[in-house]
Amino acid sequence: MITTLNLELKDVPGQLVEALEPFSKYGTNIISVAHHREKKTPKGTVPVEISVETDSEEEDKERLDEVIAELEERGVEIVSVGKERLEESFSIIMIGHIVHKGIREMIDLIDDTGFAEVIDLDLSMPGINERSSARFFIKAAGKKYASKTVELMEEAAEEKDLKIIKEMNI
Amino acid sequence: MSAKVAIAGFGTVGQEVARVLLNKSKNLKNILGLDFSVVFVSDSSGSVVKNDGINLKRILKCKKEKGSVTEVEKQTSKLKTYEDSSVPSIDYDVLIECTPTNIKDGEPGMSNMLNALKQGKDVVTSNKGPLVLDWMSLKNAAKSNNAKLKFEAAVGGAMPVINLANDALIGNEIKSVRGIFNGTCNYILSRMTAESLSYGQVLSEAQDLGIAETDPTYDVEGIDTALKVAIIANAVMGMDASYDDVKTEGIVGITPEALKLAKEDNKVVKLIGEVENGNLEVAPKLVPAEHPLAVGGTLNVASIKTDLAGEITVTGRGAGAKETASSILSDLISISKMRKN
Numbered sequence: 001m002i003t004t005l006n007l008e009l010k011d012v013p014g015q016l017v018e019a020l021e022p023f024s025k026y027g028t029n030i031i032s033v034a035h036h037r038e039k040k041t042p043k044g045t046v047p048v049e050i051s052v053e054t055d056s057e058e059e060d061k062e063r064l065d066e067v068i069a070e071l072e073e074r075g076v077e078i079v080s081v082g083k084e085r086l087e088e089s090f091s092i093i094m095i096g097h098i099v100h101k102g103i104r105e106m107i108d109l110i111d112d113t114g115f116a117e118v119i120d121l122d123l124s125m126p127g128i129n130e131r132s133s134a135r136f137f138i139k140a141a142g143k144k145y146a147s148k149t150v151e152l153m154e155e156a157a158e159e160k161d162l163k164i165i166k167e168m169n170i
Numbered sequence: 171m172s173a174k175v176a177i178a179g180f181g182t183v184g185q186e187v188a189r190v191l192l193n194k195s196k197n198l199k200n201i202l203g204l205d206f207s208v209v210f211v212s213d214s215s216g217s218v219v220k221n222d223g224i225n226l227k228r229i230l231k232c233k234k235e236k237g238s239v240t241e242v243e244k245q246t247s248k249l250k251t252y253e254d255s256s257v258p259s260i261d262y263d264v265l266i267e268c269t270p271t272n273i274k275d276g277e278p279g280m281s282n283m284l285n286a287l288k289q290g291k292d293v294v295t296s297n298k299g300p301l302v303l304d305w306m307s308l309k310n311a312a313k314s315n316n317a318k319l320k321f322e323a324a325v326g327g328a329m330p331v332i333n334l335a336n337d338a339l340i341g342n343e344i345k346s347v348r349g350i351f352n353g354t355c356n357y358i359l360s361r362m363t364a365e366s367l368s369y370g371q372v373l374s375e376a377q378d379l380g381i382a383e384t385d386p387t388y389d390v391e392g393i394d395t396a397l398k399v400a401i402i403a404n405a406v407m408g409m410d411a412s413y414d415d416v417k418t419e420g421i422v423g424i425t426p427e428a429l430k431l432a433k434e435d436n437k438v439v440k441l442i443g444e445v446e447n448g449n450l451e452v453a454p455k456l457v458p459a460e461h462p463l464a465v466g467g468t469l470n471v472a473s474i475k476t477d478l479a480g481e482i483t484v485t486g487r488g489a490g491a492k493e494t495a496s497s498i499l500s501d502l503i504s505i506s507k508m509r510k511n
Contacts, residue, residue: 091435091456093428122434124427133428135435163423165432168348168442168455168463 002031003054003064004082007071008045015076019048022070026063029053045077088146089119089139092153096162098132099125106136109156116140116149171203171510174262175502176210176291178255178282179269180239183296183323184213185230186491187266187498192226194499204506209262212255216240219260220249257282259289264505266498267295268323273397273413276300287311287319292509294501296323296494298397302413305404318508320501321405325398326351328493329486331472333500335406342476344406348444351398353468353488354382354389355421355441359454360466363429363438369422381468392420392441392452399443399450406474407445416443416450424454432456438464446475 009015016035023030034049041047054060071078098106107118120137136153140146150166157164175191177184191198191206198204207223215238218224232242240251252258255278257265265286269279279297286293288311295301300308301321312319325331326349335344350356354376361372373390376382388394396416403409421441432439435456440463442455457464462483465471470488475481487493 091437093431093439093456095423095425095428122431124425124431126425126427131423131425133425133431135428135431163419165424165428165439165454165456167437168440168457168461170458170461 002051002087004049004051005068006079006082007048007050008041008043008077008079009048011040011044011046015046016048018074019071019076020050022067022074023050023052025070026067028063028067047079051082087139088142089137090146090150090167092136092138092150092167093165094134094136094153094157094162095165096131096157096160098134098160098162099123101160101162103134106153106156109152110136110138110149113145113149113152115142115145171506172205172207173264173506173509174209175206175264175266176257176260176262176286177208177266177268178210178212178257178278179267179297180211180213180233181268181270182491183268183494183498184211184266185233186495187268188226188230190492190495190499192230198503202503202507203510204503206502206506210257210260211239212257213239214255216251216253217255217258218242218249218251219258220246221261222248224249257285262291263509264292264294264502266502267293267297268494268498269297271297271299271397273299273302273393276303280304283308283319284311287315287317290315290317292318292505293320294323294498294505295319295321296498297321298324298394298401301404302397302400305401305412306410309404318505320505321401322501323494323497325401326470326472327353327486327488327490328496329470329472329484329488330497330500331402331474331484332405333504334472334482334484335402335474339474339476339479339482342478345475345477346444346446347402347406347472347474348442348446349463349472350440350465350470351443351472351488352389352392352395352441353470354386355392355395356466356470357381357468358390359421359424359429359439359441362424362426363433364466366426366430368426369424390420390422392418392443395441395443395452396450399445399452403445403450409445409448411445411450416452418451419453421454433459436460440464 031051036047111117122135125132211218276299280300358372396418400411403411437456440457443452471485473483
């Protein structure tokens with residue numbers, strides 16, 4: 001999972017290092033730092049966007065809370081802690097009378113989890129009485145949520161008597 | 171050194187083993203110093219015993235022409251035939267057990283193997299049934315009687331999996347083993363993908379070619395793969411797993427449209443058997459088209475993940491009499507070499 005922090009730094013030397021130090025102190029994995037000099041605010045501060053990778057583990061969340069607390073202590077202005085982006089994508093194929101048996105329900109089931117969503121769906125319907133095949137392309141908020149989503153889909157497929165083909169773990 | 175061999179089961183595999191021992195006898199003697207003589211052969215009709223070695227050429231000819239081993243002409247008084255197929259109390263060193271796999275009670279393989287091991291005889295087998303039904307009894311019988319039990323031929327035909335993990339990779343911690351262990355399923359899925367044909371069409375084609383049985387249930391429902399996964403879990407990862415411990419799903423019901431959807435995503439569908447973290451599973455899976463496990467046709471493939479060597483992948487022909495005989499021969503030689511030392 002990737003979390004993005006939007007900060008505003010005073011436009012004086014040493015501010016960026018000051019803002020980055022807490023991340024390294026708590027061992028957070030920084031993925032990118034975007035220093036937007038061109039978007040200087042009317043207050044004269046410089047927006048900085050820092051993206052970090054976090055597992056869905058509690059431990060990682062706590063670590064990030066510590067980083068935020070220390071940033072506040074250092075007087076770094078935190079504008080927002082960005083929404084977690086969905087990071088783990090995978091596909092699943094389902095076979096059967098999937099259209100009759102509620103393809104909409106299946107999509108809702110995934111979208112309603114709050115940690116995964118269907119971002120693409122390919123459907124092949126060879127004939128009215130024949131079984132259809134559908135490929136769901138899904139994004140989830142990290143590996144653990146991806147396997148949780150797969151479990152949910154497996155349960156639903158069993159209930160609806162659909163055959164499921166999962167991805168092999170690489 | 172010389173060793174007396176008993177062959178229980180004289181179907182395609184048993185006959186091929188006899189043929190290989192016959193054809194390679196010179197090389198085995200000259201290069202490896204091993205002189206095997208077959209003193210017992212059995213099939214469903216009964217058995218043949220000859221203490222100074224059965225003439226393999228003659229017994230193969232007899233089986234081929236008359237359909238049973240007991241019809242062999244008794245040219246010497248030393249050769250005896252029995253109506254009973256079980257191994258009598260004769261002097262021999264290694265039992266090659268290749269009676270057909272029976273997953274209900276494991277017989278007659280189970281009794282053949284247990285009796286041999288209890289007498290301290292070594293056993294080489296291609297028979298999956300007993301290994302899955304009562305692995306612990308066989309393992310303990312071998313251990314307490316200081317006998318060897320080897321069964322590379324039961325998993326993946328010619329492809330070395332068990333010996334690769336237990337011998338070549340010895341010292342490594344085996345983290346997982348996964349692969350394609352059934353050539354029939356792999357053939358069906360590969361053909362369906364390549365030709366956009368239905369499951370039923372490819373199945374009848376496979377039956378015509380002799381790749382699939384008239385009753386394909388055992389292969390296509392994933393049962394055969396599940397047995398192999400359980401054997402690997404027991405032999406390589408020290409588990410005590412049986413067929414029921416494997417979560418099994420076969421390839422029946424897969425549509426050519428599903429395979430096409432997978433292909434559009436640059437993936438292929440393969441029946442994957444795997445054992446990892448104590449979980450045993452057989453299921454059709456989406457595999458990246460360029461992944462080492464994505465082999466086609468009737469090929470088998472196995473990938474062993476270890477702590478030191480990383481991931482090792484082997485591929486080869488999983489079925490067939492010659493391929494199975496190859497594994498049996500290598501087990502037989504390795505046992506004989508161990509005894510020699």
